[in-house]
Amino acid sequence: xxxxxxxxxxxxxxxxxxxxxxxxxxxxxxxxxxxxxxxxxxxxxxxxxxxxxxxxxxxxxxxxxxxxxxxxxxxxxxxxxxxxxxxxxxxxxxxxxxxxxxxxxxxxxxxxxxxxxxxxxxxxxxxxxxxxxxxxxxxxxxxxxxxxxxxxxxxxxxxxxxxxxxxxxxxxxxxxxxxxxxxxxxxxxxxxxxxxxxxxxxxxxxxxxxxxxxxxxxxxxxxxxxxxxxxxxxxxxxxxxxxxxxxxxxxxxxxxxxxxxxxxxxxxxxxxxxxxxxxxxxxxxxxxxxxxxxxxxxxxxxxxxxxxxxxxxxxxxxxxxxxxxxxxxxxxxxxxxxxxxxxxxxxxxxxxxxxxxxxxxxxxxxxxxxxxxxxxxxxxxxxxxxxxxxxxxxxxxxxxxxxxxxxxxxxxxxxxxxxxxxxxxx
Amino acid sequence: xxxxxxxxxxxxxxxxxxxxxxxxxxxxxxxxxxxxxxxxxxxxxxxxxxxxxxxxxxxxxxxxxxxxxxxxxxxxxxxxxxxxxxxxxxxxxxxxxxxxxxxxxxxxxxxxxxxxxxxxxxxxxxxxxxxxxxxxxxxxxxxxxxxxxxxxxxxxxxxxxxxxxxxxxxxxxxxxxxxxxxxxxxxxx
Amino acid sequence: xxxxxxxxxxxxxxxxxxxxxxxxxxxxxxxxxxxxxxxxxxxxxxxxxxxxxxxxxxxxxxxxxxxxxxxxxxxxxxxxxxxxxxxxxxxxxxxxxxxxxxxxxxxxxxxxxxxxxxxxxxxxxxxxxxxxxxxxxxxxxxxxxxxxxxxxxxxxxxxxxxxxxxxxxxxxxxxxxxxxxxxxxxxxxxxxxxxxxxxxxxxxxxxxxxxxxxxxxxxxxxxxxxxxxxxxxxxxxxxxxxxxxxxxxxxxxxxxxxxxxxxxxxxxxxxxxxxx
Numbered sequence: 001x002x003x004x005x006x007x008x009x010x011x012x013x014x015x016x017x018x019x020x021x022x023x024x025x026x027x028x029x030x031x032x033x034x035x036x037x038x039x040x041x042x043x044x045x046x047x048x049x050x051x052x053x054x055x056x057x058x059x060x061x062x063x064x065x066x067x068x069x070x071x072x073x074x075x076x077x078x079x080x081x082x083x084x085x086x087x088x089x090x091x092x093x094x095x096x097x098x099x100x101x102x103x104x105x106x107x108x109x110x111x112x113x114x115x116x117x118x119x120x121x122x123x124x125x126x127x128x129x130x131x132x133x134x135x136x137x138x139x140x141x142x143x144x145x146x147x148x149x150x151x152x153x154x155x156x157x158x159x160x161x162x163x164x165x166x167x168x169x170x171x172x173x174x175x176x177x178x179x180x181x182x183x184x185x186x187x188x189x190x191x192x193x194x195x196x197x198x199x200x201x202x203x204x205x206x207x208x209x210x211x212x213x214x215x216x217x218x219x220x221x222x223x224x225x226x227x228x229x230x231x232x233x234x235x236x237x238x239x240x241x242x243x244x245x246x247x248x249x250x251x252x253x254x255x256x257x258x259x260x261x262x263x264x265x266x267x268x269x270x271x272x273x274x275x276x277x278x279x280x281x282x283x284x285x286x287x288x289x290x291x292x293x294x295x296x297x298x299x300x301x302x303x304x305x306x307x308x309x310x311x312x313x314x315x316x317x318x319x320x321x322x323x324x325x326x327x328x329x330x331x332x333x334x335x336x337x338x339x340x341x342x343x344x345x346x347x348x349x350x351x352x353x354x355x356x357x358x359x360x361x362x363x364x365x366x367x368x369x370x371x372x373x374x375x376x377x378x379x380x381x382x383x384x385x386x387x388x389x390x391x392x393x394x395x396x397x398x399x400x401x402x403x404x405x406x407x408x409x410x411x412x413x414x415x416x417x418x419x420x421x422x423x424x425x426x
Numbered sequence: 427x428x429x430x431x432x433x434x435x436x437x438x439x440x441x442x443x444x445x446x447x448x449x450x451x452x453x454x455x456x457x458x459x460x461x462x463x464x465x466x467x468x469x470x471x472x473x474x475x476x477x478x479x480x481x482x483x484x485x486x487x488x489x490x491x492x493x494x495x496x497x498x499x500x501x502x503x504x505x506x507x508x509x510x511x512x513x514x515x516x517x518x519x520x521x522x523x524x525x526x527x528x529x530x531x532x533x534x535x536x537x538x539x540x541x542x543x544x545x546x547x548x549x550x551x552x553x554x555x556x557x558x559x560x561x562x563x564x565x566x567x568x569x570x571x572x573x574x575x576x577x578x579x580x581x582x583x584x585x586x587x588x589x590x591x592x593x594x595x596x597x598x599x600x601x602x603x604x605x606x607x608x609x610x611x612x613x614x615x
Numbered sequence: 616x617x618x619x620x621x622x623x624x625x626x627x628x629x630x631x632x633x634x635x636x637x638x639x640x641x642x643x644x645x646x647x648x649x650x651x652x653x654x655x656x657x658x659x660x661x662x663x664x665x666x667x668x669x670x671x672x673x674x675x676x677x678x679x680x681x682x683x684x685x686x687x688x689x690x691x692x693x694x695x696x697x698x699x700x701x702x703x704x705x706x707x708x709x710x711x712x713x714x715x716x717x718x719x720x721x722x723x724x725x726x727x728x729x730x731x732x733x734x735x736x737x738x739x740x741x742x743x744x745x746x747x748x749x750x751x752x753x754x755x756x757x758x759x760x761x762x763x764x765x766x767x768x769x770x771x772x773x774x775x776x777x778x779x780x781x782x783x784x785x786x787x788x789x790x791x792x793x794x795x796x797x798x799x800x801x802x803x804x805x806x807x808x809x810x811x812x813x814x815x816x817x818x819x820x821x822x823x824x825x826x827x828x829x830x831x832x833x834x835x836x837x838x839x840x841x842x843x844x845x846x847x848x849x850x851x852x853x854x855x856x857x858x859x860x861x862x863x864x865x866x867x868x869x870x871x872x873x874x875x876x877x878x879x880x881x882x883x884x885x886x887x888x889x890x891x
Contacts, residue, residue: 041889041890080697080698083698083769083770086856087698087699087703087855087856093856093859093860094860094863097860238889242885243885243886243889246878246881246882246884246885246886247882247886249878249881249882250875250878250879250881250882252878253871253874253875253878253879254875256871256875257868257871257872257875260864260867260868260871261864261868263864264860264861264863264864264865264867264868265670265861265864267860268773273773273774273775273776273778274774276770276773276774276853277766277770277774286813303632303635304631304632304635305635305638305639306634306635306638306639308630308631308634308635312635315631319628322624322628326621329617329621332617332618333617333618333621335618371639371643372643374639375636375639375640375643378632378633378635378636378639379636381628381632382628382629382632382633382636385624385625385628385629385632386625386629388621388625389621389622389624389625389626389628390622390625390626390629393618393621393622412890413890
């Protein structure tokens with residue numbers, strides 16, 4: 001699509017030719033994930049995670065559709081219907097554990113995918129739109145995961161619905177009516193459960209649509225690569241198929257092995273025991289935490305403990321949303337012309353500090369809201385915002401990047417340029 | 427990735443053999459992935475089969491002591507309606523008088539009832555044509571031209587042994603498996 | 616422009632958080648040492664293992680049947696088992712005839728409607744029924760138990776963070792309060808001291824006593840034995856498909872490892888002529 005030397009699709013037989021003139025889906029596939037999409041030859045294993053995220057979404061959609069055939073979105077029956085799936089439905093336990101742990105694995109691969117983008121500068125021109133769509137997908141995933149977590153109607157489900165909609169109540173003037181509008185009542189109940197079920201079914205398809213746009217936007221400039229430098233010519237690329245399909249096949253195998261180990265041998269490891277107690281509006285569990293993939297944001301939410309002009313609660317809500325909104329501005333906050341962190345000595349250090357900081361935030365978000373955890377989460381939150389809003393803009397001015405290789409081929413082969421040959425698809 | 431170097435070497439010296447082995451590996455990998463994909467579909471299909479709690483309702487006990495000759499009771503088994511008819515002497519005689527070989531679905535009354543309990547005609551109340559419930563159970567309902575059941579949807583007539591005699595239905599009313607546990611109780615399913 | 620606004624916003628967050636941090640830190644370091652909390656006397660669950668533990672663990676059906684006996688003769692007086700059906704008992708080795716008898720003789724009947732009068736009544740349970748609830752609803756349960764509702768046990772081993780070990784510890788953990796226990800943590804009327812329970816005082820009275828049940832297989836019914844058996848039974852009620860899960864898991868894992876090795880070899884084959 002993007003490079004003039006991309007392989008052209010030629011229908012192999014009369015039927016494909018007939019098809020190509022009427023509905024060129026094979027051509028579309030060929031050009032987007034087939035031999036017609038030239039990809040930098042030097043991608044490392046971190047570039048597997050985009051495809052893995054797509055695989056994770058497909059697992060969620062397929063298992064979700066069949067689970068919906070047995071689940072009952074009614075406050076008095078939802079919990080029992082999940083137990084019915086676990087006990088009586090044929091392979092029901094497998095489908096539910098896959099869906100439940102699949103959500104966690106989806107977030108694992110997406111978080112690695114995001115860190116990959118952060119380190120190698122994939123958010124920079126000309127791929128800003130790819131990044132922006134990615135952040136939209138992340139927000140949609142979070143909404144979907146939250147609503148899905150409410151569906152089993154266990155204690156954690158119920159109190160998640162209560163607490164998360166309660167965040168909106170912090171908004172001045174309209175907050176309380178907004179929360180009631182979200183819940184369809186004064187507390188989570190049947191109306192809440194039904195709308196969450198409806199939206200939980202809808203949003204994955206919206207995500208799918210955004211992923212198509214994400215890939216479309218990616219294919220115009222083509223994929224970034226570990227050196228961050230632009231593709232200069234045919235010798236820098238190889239066709240997506242068979243090279244990266246083969247590599248992604250291997251990656252998918254490793255991903256499925258990891259998923260299978262958790263699903264079959266530790267299916268409740270990533271969950272919370274309290275969600276095996278049916279929702280009880282009259283009793284809050286002693287220690288409520290969201291699912292692990294929300295812990296960093298939960299830590300940011302709880303880091304604000306003192307009123308300062310605005311209420312502490314409102315600050316927490318603003319900061320939590322800001323922690324994601326800030327990602328939208330990243331392409332314009334970091335103005336360094338060099339994409340890859342490999343050639344940015346200062347950026348590289350701060351990047352790893354950020355990784356540690358976010359892991360610390362995750363740990364603190366899962367910890368009880370006591371000292372000294374709160375103080376640590378305040379320090380970690382300070383760094384999170386400082387990293388994106390203060391440190392990145394500053395180092396992009398002061399940093400002196402390392403010399404860049406002249407081309408991807410040179411980076412791959414060192415000085416020995418003679419053996420690099422353009423590659424055609426078989 | 428200890429195998430990496432190991433795999434890279436052999437084919438270079440033996441291109442012929444190498445090419446075949448390379449193709450074989452790729453074909454094998456894709457085939458195994460295909461097999462895995464097909465296996466993964468099995469639970470997705472199987473989940474639509476009846477659940478364990480539905481299957482657990484597969485047998486019911488019915489008390490027949492209050493059913494007089496000539497009376498039919500309607501009950502339900504596996505969520506399907508079921509007729510239990512206490513045949514009168516006349517109805518039994520009528521059913522036996524029929525020339526079985528001339529029937530669309532040849533069966534004698536004895537084949538359709540339990541030995542020693544020929545007066546109890548137990549059948550699904552589901553017309554074998556397209557699944558409506560035939561009339562003829564409640565007093566005053568149209569029993570059809572042959573005194574058994576009549577399905578109003580498309581006009582199938584069943585006789586006093588529940589056999590199809592006229593109309594579009596292809597087979598006799600289905601007789602479920604059952605066993606009498608005493609003279610007045612029957613276990614169906 | 617974006618960077619200027621971003622810088623100011625970032626500075627804003629840093630200032631607000633810094634202020635929170637200072638206020639919190641001052642409070643933290645000037646705060647007087649508070650007295651002992653119930654947490655100081657709480658014990659973590661005992662280290663106890665079950666035949667079903669681990670990726671190869673399977674249920675010991677003999678033990679599950681003993682555990683069911685303890686449940687039936689001791690626990691079932693107050694606790695229900697809502698999500699389990701009598702028919703499921705065939706999975707732990709009871710014959711269909713035994714299950715028929717267990718269901719038919721279950722002391723609590725199943726609500727139904729009288730066929731002739733249409734009035735609400737009850738009937739004996741059948742294998743297809745779930746275990747009937749002991750109390751019609753939570754209010755009735757509280758009213759009968761000094762305002763402490765005996766929870767349903769179907770999912771209990773999955774519904775507690777420490778899992779089966781917690782349940783076992785709780786059953787064997789009743790003891791006299793330690794001498795140095797502050798008065799505020801001493802059990803009041805209707806409560807029993809148990810250090811494995813988060814707030815130390817449990818409304819459930821000690822339920823197991825030596826030789827309380829007579830095991831058909833001759834196993835000596837010590838408190839530990841009964842607690843171990845009934846906990847094993849409740850592991851099964853919480854996760855009845857566990858054996859199928861682990862067996863499927865091994866098959867899937869072996870297949871996936873084979874497929875992944877093949878995929879890796881294929882990947883290396885495809886890339887063999889490419890420098891990258």
